[in-house]
Amino acid sequence: MLEISGIRAGYGPVAVLHGIDMAIQAGEIVAVLGSNGVGKTTLNNVISGIIKPTAGTIRFEGEDVTGASPAHMVGLGLAHVPEGRKIFPNLSVHENLELGAYRRATANSARNLERMYDTFPRLRERRTQLAGTLSGGEQQMLAIGRGLMSEPRMVILDEPSLGLSPVMVEEMFRLVQKINAEGLAVLLVEQNVVQSLEVATRTYVLEQGHFVLEGKSADVLKDPNLRKTYLGL
Ligand SMILES: Nc1ncnc2c1ncn2[C@@H]1O[C@H](COP(=O)(O)OP(=O)(O)OP(=O)(O)O)[C@@H](O)[C@H]1O
Ligand SMILES: [Mg+2]
Secondary structure, eight states, X not given: XXXXXXXXEEETTEEEEEEEEEEEOTTOEEEEXXXXXXXXXXXXXXXXXXXXXXXXXXXXXXXXXXXXXXXXXXXXXXXXXXXXXXXXXXXXXXXXXXXXXXXXXXXXXXXXXHHHHHHXXXXXXXXXXXXXXXXXXXXXXXXXXXXXTTOOSEEEEESTTTTOOHHHHHHHHHHHHHHHHTTOEEEEXXXXXXXXXXXXXXXXXXXXXXXXEEEEHHHHHHOHHHHHHHHOX
């Protein structure tokens, strides 16, 4: 579904990604793990068209989308739920969700709103509340719900568990499995190593703009370097 090869990207003279190759098949959950500042968000932004790569190619559903705009990527069925939630604080929950269907699945907006409220009952209770007054976990659910309003084929989640309580983190990972079971491919970018390895089919580990480890999650979990560096074992 998504195939990227030789991707390099950065900010002005600063190179951040130094040649990234990865692929995501339909129906997979793929995790990208890595510490602060290694380039995870940069990679997400390259895939969703926010940042143009300086080298390499990106294919989505067989189409060469290297350098395509974010609007084009949404139109093709890629939803990006950015880091830090980025909801509209002065709009209601309902209005935020409706905006998710602005570019795609517009005609199905009413039906999909009901589906989102079924998936996130907390949002139904708070449909008229200003989004900026939601709790952190509720804002994260709203950001994901808004992404799903476009009926995507694949969703990028940038650190969905960041800043959530342990109970909410569990809920978030269950939700990731649920939306995947409904047919979406998921690119899950996380620092929550153990739980990500549990839900992901395959995992890539990013360090300083390179993948240093990749494979089936069960095999990645056995890697001695990963256990030492990320799990302190
Ligand atoms: N707009 C920007 N201008 C200049 N440098 C940037 C910009 N955005 C990010 N960077 C730098 O690029 C590097 C990678 O940042 P990125 O946000 O991709 O990391 P990350 O892996 O997502 O980290 P985190 O886990 O903290 O979110 C960092 O050194 C960061 O300071
Ligand atoms: Mg980031």
